Amino acid sequence: MANQTYVPGGDITSDDKLWGLLSYLLTPIVPIIVLLMEDKKARPYIKYAAVQGLAIGILIVIMAALSFLIIPGCLAGLLGIYAIYLAIKSYQGEYTVIPVVTDFCKKQGWIA
Structure with missing residues (x-):
């Protein structure tokens, strides 16, 4: 799975x-839970x-249900x-691009 990284700007706190x-x-x-919390959802x-x-x-x-x-x-x-890998990258402060998922989420307008 190819993984690209981009940083759109802004400060990222611990x-x-x-x-x-x-x-x-x-x-x-x-x-x-995060998406239901207004103060957390406001952080990009x-x-x-x-x-x-x-x-x-x-x-x-879904995949586990079809296991x-x-x-x-x-x-x-x-x-x-792969989720563990993404968690590590996220803790390092990197915006990761998941090939199909990121494009889908952007087209839906869920993320910028």
Whole structure:
């Protein structure tokens, strides 16, 4: 999975990094909570990580539900490992671009 990084500007606090980490690690629960909290949702970095974390979490849940088929089960595991990688990058303060997910979220207007 190719991964690009871009930084749209703005200050990223340690609190932002922590919420970004949690959004990827404890997906889909934490991203839902973050998106319901107005003060966290107003922070661009937290919102970016939460929306992408939620999208990845939904994919993991769908693939896990289809795990009686071998390939979706393997994909769920791989997405889980990729979510850990994204959490580490998020804690380093990097905006990560997930090839299909980021484009989809941007086209929906969920992230800038």
